[in-house]
Amino acid sequence: MRQSIDRFNYPKNSQNVVKEFHDLLRKGKFRIPICLKCDLKIWPPANVCSNCYSREIRMSKLESRGRLIEHSFSHIDSTKTLGLVEISGIRIIGILSEGNLNPGSAVKLTKCGLDKDNSPYYEFSAA
Numbered sequence: 001m002r003q004s005i006d007r008f009n010y011p012k013n014s015q016n017v018v019k020e021f022h023d024l025l026r027k028g029k030f031r032i033p034i035c036l037k038c039d040l041k042i043w044p045p046a047n048v049c050s051n052c053y054s055r056e057i058r059m060s061k062l063e064s065r066g067r068l069i070e071h072s073f074s075h076i077d078s079t080k081t082l083g084l085v086e087i088s089g090i091r092i093i094g095i096l097s098e099g100n101l102n103p104g105s106a107v108k109l110t111k112c113g114l115d116k117d118n119s120p121y122y123e124f125s126a127a
């Protein structure tokens with residue numbers, strides 16, 4: 001069994017956006033860090049804005065509807081369809097809970113969280 005490792009390498013002194021992101025995700029809440037100075041959506045989540053290096057960041061709820069860009073099949077655990085989805089300008093790889101979606105299909109985020117290895121997961125279905 002894999003031990004729980006502090007794989008996100010949390011810093012100790014500043015606002016910990018990455019930890020906040022994962023804590024919210026664990027509760028099934030999907031929030032995106034947005035820079036207070038330049039409005040950049042910081043994705044993947046980071047503790048510093050990659051545009052202006054500000055550490056003043058708020059967590060914001062995004063539109064849960066998006067568009068499927070592409071999909072493929074994974075056979076790692078069980079057969080799953082994985083899709084690359086664009087929501088409000090960010091791209092997320094998630095599990096598609098319906099098999100008949102095609103690139104361009106409207107999808108919505110139906111579920112998110114952390115799995116047993118503390119890895120984020122996202123599930124999408126037809127919007």
Ligand SMILES: [Zn+2]
Nearest residue numbers: 035038049052
């Ligand atoms: Zn910024």
